[in-house]
Amino acid sequence: MDKIESLLTLDEIHRRIIDVAGKLNEFYQGEELVLVMVMKGAIFLTVDLMRQLNMPCQLECIKASSYGRLGTRKGELKISGIEELDLLSKNVLLIDDIFDTGETLSQILYQLQEQQPKTLRSLVLLKKQLGQSSTFFPDHVLFEIGDQFVVGYGLDYKERYRELPGVYSLIEGDV
Ligand code: IMP
Ligand code: MG
Numbered sequence: 001m002d003k004i005e006s007l008l009t010l011d012e013i014h015r016r017i018i019d020v021a022g023k024l025n026e027f028y029q030g031e032e033l034v035l036v037m038v039m040k041g042a043i044f045l046t047v048d049l050m051r052q053l054n055m056p057c058q059l060e061c062i063k064a065s066s067y068g069r070l071g072t073r074k075g076e077l078k079i080s081g082i083e084e085l086d087l088l089s090k091n092v093l094l095i096d097d098i099f100d101t102g103e104t105l106s107q108i109l110y111q112l113q114e115q116q117p118k119t120l121r122s123l124v125l126l127k128k129q130l131g132q133s134s135t136f137f138p139d140h141v142l143f144e145i146g147d148q149f150v151v152g153y154g155l156d157y158k159e160r161y162r163e164l165p166g167v168y169s170l171i172e173g174d175v
Pocket of ligand 2: 038039040041042064097098
């Protein structure tokens with residue numbers, strides 16, 4: 001059995017989402033926005049955020065995975081679905097679950113930029129504080145956390161725990 005410990009409650013997450021949605025509503029006022037969700041981890045964040053936005057929104061999803069069955073050890077980064085998007089001259093907000101080394105987000109942003117959107121920004125639920133080696137950071141971070149493996153609210157450990165309402169630290173497991 002894995003051991004997990006509560007880190008962020010659903011209530012805390014929802015309050016931050018309302019904060020950030022307020023900023024986005026101001027920033028994109030009078031504009032349309034394309035939300036590009038990174039499956040599968042960003043699913044709950046995207047749904048909860050989208051319901052707080054008041055500009056016309058389009059929803060698209062792409063897929064990125066680097067852990068899969070390896071659990072907490074990183075494998076090869078696979079990104080798919082970008083070629084089906086049409087982002088020319090659109091306002092694009094990329095939404096991912098967590099920013100660790102930043103490799104996933106930077107590779108996705110690089111590929112999205114090739115479609116020449118009008119604006120391109122990024123938003124993540126969590127940022128690990130040790131991910132400082134990166135040369136760029138997401139435009140919006142809901143919470144900064146320490147260097148630990150987390151699950152819940154869409155985040156998984158070997159495809160489990162996505163359904164947990166809040167975010168939890170995984171204390172035991174083959175971390
Ligand atoms: P990065 O490329 O190092 O920034 O890793 C980001 C990706 O790895 C995220 O999109 C997650 O899917 C996954 N990931 C990183 N840390 C965790 C974690 O603590 N729990 C679950 N998934 C994680
Ligand atoms: Mg992910």
